[in-house]
Amino acid sequence: MLNLALSMSRLGCGVGTQKGRGRSGRQFNYVPGNCDDLDFRHLDVLKRKKCRWRGVELVEGETNAPFGNHRTVNVSSPSENLPRARRLLWEPGGNMAAPGARSRSLSGLLPAQTSLEYALLDAVTQQEKNSLVYQYLQKVDGWEQDLSVPEFPEDGLLIISVHSAKFPNEKVLDNIKSAVLRYNITHPVVNDADASLWQELEISCWPTLVILGPRGNMLFSLIGEGHKDKLFLYTSIALKYYKDRGQIRDDKIGIKLYKDSLPPSPLLFPGKVTVDQVTNRLVIADTGHHRILVVWKNGQIQYSIGGPNPGRKDGIFSESTFNSPQGVAIMNNTIYVADTENHLIRKIDLEAEKVSTVAGIGIQGTDKEGGAQGEQQPISSPWDVVFGTSGPEVQRDDILWIAMAGTHQIWALLLDSGKLPKKNELTKGTCLRFAGSGNEENRNNAYPHKAAFAQPSGLSLASEDPWSCLFVADSESSTVRTISLKDGAVKHLVGGERDPMNLFAFGDVDGVGINAKLQHPLGVTWDKKRNLLYVADSYNHKIKVVDPKTKHCTTLAGTGDTNNVTSSSFTESTFNEPGGLCIGENGQLLYVADTNNHQIKVMDLETKMVSVLPIFRSENVVVDGPFLVEKQKTLPKLPKSAPNIRLSPMTACAGQTLQFKLRLDLPSGSKLTEGVPSCWFLTAEGNEWLLQGQIPSGDIENISNQPTVSLQIPKDCLSLEAIVSISVFLYYCSADSSACMMKAVLFSQPLQITDTQQGCIAPVELRYVF
Numbered sequence: 089m090l091n092l093a094l095s096m097s098r099l100g101c102g103v104g105t106q107k108g109r110g111r112s113g114r115q116f117n118y119v120p121g122n123c124d125d126l127d128f129r130h131l132d133v134l135k136r137k138k139c140r141w142r143g144v145e146l147v148e149g150e151t152n153a154p155f156g157n158h159r160t161v162n163v164s165s166p167s168e169n170l171p172r173a174r175r176l177l178w179e180p181g182g183n184m185a186a187p188g189a190r191s192r193s194l195s196g197l198l199p200a201q202t203s204l205e206y207a208l209l210d211a212v213t214q215q216e217k218n219s220l221v222y223q224y225l226q227k228v229d230g231w232e233q234d235l236s237v238p239e240f241p242e243d244g245l246l247i248i249s250v251h252s253a254k255f256p257n258e259k260v261l262d263n264i265k266s267a268v269l270r271y272n273i274t275h276p277v278v279n280d281a282d283a284s285l286w287q288e289l290e291i292s293c294w295p296t297l298v299i300l301g302p303r304g305n306m307l308f309s310l311i312g313e314g315h316k317d318k319l320f321l322y323t324s325i326a327l328k329y330y331k332d333r334g335q336i337r338d339d340k341i342g343i344k345l346y347k348d349s350l351p352p353s354p355l356l357f358p359g360k361v362t363v364d365q366v367t368n369r370l371v372i373a374d375t376g377h378h379r380i381l382v383v384w385k386n387g388q389i390q391y392s393i394g395g396p397n398p399g400r401k402d403g404i405f406s407e408s409t410f411n412s413p414q415g416v417a418i419m420n421n422t423i424y425v426a427d428t429e430n431h432l433i434r435k436i437d438l439e440a441e442k443v444s445t446v447a448g449i450g451i452q453g454t455d456k457e458g459g460a461q462g463e464q465q466p467i468s469s470p471w472d473v474v475f476g477t478s479g480p481e482v483q484r485d486d487i488l489w490i491a492m493a494g495t496h497q498i499w500a501l502l503l504d505s506g507k508l509p510k511k512n513e514l515t516k517g518t519c520l521r522f523a524g525s526g527n528e529e530n531r532n533n534a535y536p537h538k539a540a541f542a543q544p545s546g547l548s549l550a551s552e553d554p555w556s557c558l559f560v561a562d563s564e565s566s567t568v569r570t571i572s573l574k575d576g577a578v579k580h581l582v583g584g585e586r587d588p589m590n591l592f593a594f595g596d597v598d599g600v601g602i603n604a605k606l607q608h609p610l611g612v613t614w615d616k617k618r619n620l621l622y623v624a625d626s627y628n629h630k631i632k633v634v635d636p637k638t639k640h641c642t643t644l645a646g647t648g649d650t651n652n653v654t655s656s657s658f659t660e661s662t663f664n665e666p667g668g669l670c671i672g673e674n675g676q677l678l679y680v681a682d683t684n685n686h687q688i689k690v691m692d693l694e695t696k697m698v699s700v701l702p703i704f705r706s707e708n709v710v711v712d713g714p715f716l717v718e719k720q721k722t723l724p725k726l727p728k729s730a731p732n733i734r735l736s737p738m739t740a741c742a743g744q745t746l747q748f749k750l751r752l753d754l755p756s757g758s759k760l761t762e763g764v765p766s767c768w769f770l771t772a773e774g775n776e777w778l779l780q781g782q783i784p785s786g787d788i789e790n791i792s793n794q795p796t797v798s799l800q801i802p803k804d805c806l807s808l809e810a811i812v813s814i815s816v817f818l819y820y821c822s823a824d825s826s827a828c829m830m831k832a833v834l835f836s837q838p839l840q841i842t843d844t845q846q847g848c849i850a851p852v853e854l855r856y857v858f
Contacts, residue, residue: 197306200228221325228307229329244327244336247275252286252294255594255608257627262650263665266684269347270357270376271412272398276343299326302335354703355381358681359414360426360472360611360668361688368672370679370701371416371423372688378410380425380436385672386781386802387688387702393436393443400430400450408443410434415472415491415547415668424488426470433462433470433490433501433519447490447501447519456495458520465519468494472611472668474547476558476573478506489522489558491544497524498544498560498571509576510536523571523578530565531588536576541569542591546611546624546668555636559621561609566594568612568623568634581621582606582634582641596628596648604641606632611668615693617675624666624680631666631680631691645691645698652685654700654786656796657851661698663689697747697851699798702781723769723785724817730832733856737838740849742803747851748814748837750794754858757823760791764819770797775810777802788818796851805841812837814854831858 204224211217253259258267259281268277280286289298297310299322308322330336356376363370369390372381379395391405399409413434415426423436424446432448446462453466471493475485486504500508502518514520522536529540546561551573558571559581567584571577583606585593595605611624621634622644630646645658646666653662664684672679678691679701688701740746750768760766766788772778780802786795797814814835821828833856 197228197309200224201308217321218325221322222329225307225326225329229301229305244331245323249273249275249277250280250285251277252280252283252291254294254592255627257607257629257665263684266357266665270683272347274343274345299323301326302330353686355686355688357683357686358667358688359412359683360416361679361681362416362418362668362670363672363679364418365672366420369418370672370688371418372681372703373413373416373425373668375412375414375428375683376686378412380410380413380416380423381703382423382438383701383703386800387704388781389703389705391438391441392705398429400427400432402434402444403442405441405443415470415474417473417475417488419475419485424473424475426473426490428469428471428493431467431469431494433467433473433488446517452494454495456497456521456526458499459518461515461517462501462519463517467499467519468492470494470499471543471545472547474549474558476549477551478502478508482506489547489549491547491560492521492524493543493545493563495521495524495526496528496541496543497526498522498541498547498558509572509574523576528564528591529588530562530567530584530591530593532569532578532580534575534577536571536578539578540588541565546609548612548614548621550614550616550621550636552616555614555619559612559614559636561612561623563608563610563626565591566606566608568606568609568621570636581636582623582639583609594627596625596630598632598642600641601639604634604639606641611666611681613669613671613678615671615675617671622669622671622678624669626665626667626683629663629665631663631669631678650684651789652687653793654687654783654795656698658691658696658698660793661689661691692745695745695747695849695851697745697796697798699745699747699796699800700783702783704781723771723815724832726815726834727830727832730834731856732834732836733854735835735837735852737840738849738852739840739842740801741842741845742801742805744849745798745800746837746849748797748799748835749851749853750788750797750816751853751855752791752794752816752818752833752858753856754791754818754820755822758820759823760788761819761821761828765789766816766818766820768795768797768817769815770799771813771815772810773813775807777806778810778812788816801839801841808841810839810841812839816854816856818858820858833858 204220207220208217211220251264257263261279264277264279293311295313297319298306299308301307307326310319355372355374358372359375360373361370368385370383370385372383374381374395377395378398380393381389382391383389393405394408394410398411400411401407401409410425410427411429413425414428417424421438423438425434425436427434430448430450431452432450433446435444435446447465448467449464451466453468455466458465469492470490472491474489476487476489478486486502486506488501488503490499490501492499500520500522502514502516505514505516507513508522523539525538525540527540528542530542531540533539541560541562542564543562544560545563548559550557550559556573558573560569560571562569565584568581570579570581580602582601582604585602593605594607596607597603597605606623606625607627609623610626613622615622619637621636623632623634625632629648629650631644632641633644634641645661646663647660649662650664651662652664653660663680663682666680667683668681670679676692676694678693680689680691682689688703690699690701767785768788769785770779770782778799782799788794799812815832817830817832819828819830835854837852
């Protein structure tokens, strides 16, 4: 048996050793101040801030702890307490009392570990530090613990993440599986859905690392971020300590990764999408494949840059790599990328076919001011980017706005020399903070540096009057905020609540301003044509629309169900944690990065229909990473008894999307056969060009919620007449399952294709009673 490291954290929040946004540890209770970066040399500062350090409130004088079972440390002055605290453990004859009944919680471990950390402050050499930790282990190893642990791998260390959620959406097992895949986590993850472990161990902050011994006995805890050196020191000495005692077995644990059971997909957790308004191309951050895709609006890939594995390399397309890219912005054949896990802003030159770095040093930074030239300026987890101008007189975009999720701020990268509100003239290439103090709060203020955000994750620009602002999807406060481009003032739009410290005011409520509730929104996009803002309300699995004039927020699409309904009306549509969205086709189409469904969904704002953008490649496409294509179903042979229903001819124009809604009825009392997929197929015999880039087949999982089949007429038509066929195969059984059968029906739709622009065509209902 050997050591076990438990990580109490939230997947997808980017804390601790996880991949993500690298935010500071945050108290579970509403406690002002964040003191995780301080130690006991700063006790006078801690008392003034009235905050908690390592799960313990620090106060002056005799007082009772107001935080449930958390202990209170009474401190008079640092000079009086530090030497005494060291003597408790390290002077000859010093006693360290066992924690007794509270030994299975962090509060029982805290006094002893605090004494160790005092002593480590005075240690000079690595050998002295190792010796102190070894002595500490000799003492705490004698305390009785009874937490059971499994067998361990041969190196003596097993890592387990305990996922304790903040948002209700984060408690759902399927969503946790998606987070495990998204961040490529390969160690076991426990879903602490009811926070039972959190409460049992008296955890107070994300992240908290707990190191356990072979018997499940608590050895160390580390709260917050920035403890790499201590983590490595404690773990290495603990391993040595128990190996010296022969308590480590050379056993391996067989782990089957969830990702190995999944089918291949053209996209993997796409995070953001944007439109090139000049060429109508789409740029997709294929986040899970660590690459950027440039596709034509029919879904055909023009460029695939980076992937399939994470990396950090500039150069020609075939050599360049990214690490979980998110935000993308395109202008004049140049794409800027928020390369999130590399903590970089990258530039893609489509003409030269080269990638370069324009901001960041490749290491997560802690600087909350900035001001250096881009390639010398450390940045932290950039999540989205959008172009803007430094003033109304400037004719071209000369600023790249950045949602800097890691430091909870909005930054700017100067693409040319210019000025920001309340700033002096800045030189080209300067990268600096524009708004946000760096505290993780929901604080609005007329002074941009005094305002505060909580993991801003989506940006959109409304440069025209009267708006002249940046819209910000502030995910952890579950709000949408605005930043004035004239004076930098930060204001509330919808969601959250008035208390800037309360980051738990979330929900799913349509309403006005603060009465509307969102749950962890990740994306926003401005509709200049309608003066409306669309919001990816990610954890509610919906797309919402906000009128910034009235602050009225309503659901536009999505039922809240995460089942993947591929073609449907807005009211029937489903999404699964949509992360980004953008407006295209002169305001007609809304493209949505449906992240956990691994798709780009297309919302037609005029017909109110939703379809899936097929992603495919041609023979001459530039693809550097492997492109995994889903295996297509084989069209079954149609039974001779199957009826052939010929529909009335339809006239359509090139580029128009047709919708066919299945409306099939089974015999009374019948039900679809479990385990046998009923399905539909789209064919066009002799006119296969019609189907290029289309979804040719799909499953029918529920007879009460049947899919809609979409067909977009290609721009380049090889014939003005064609027949499209939709074959449906249903497998069903009688109510008592005494008889099961397969029935089929064929619908034939004659098409007349014209160059004349047609009005909106109502969806065609394909009705048949078996």
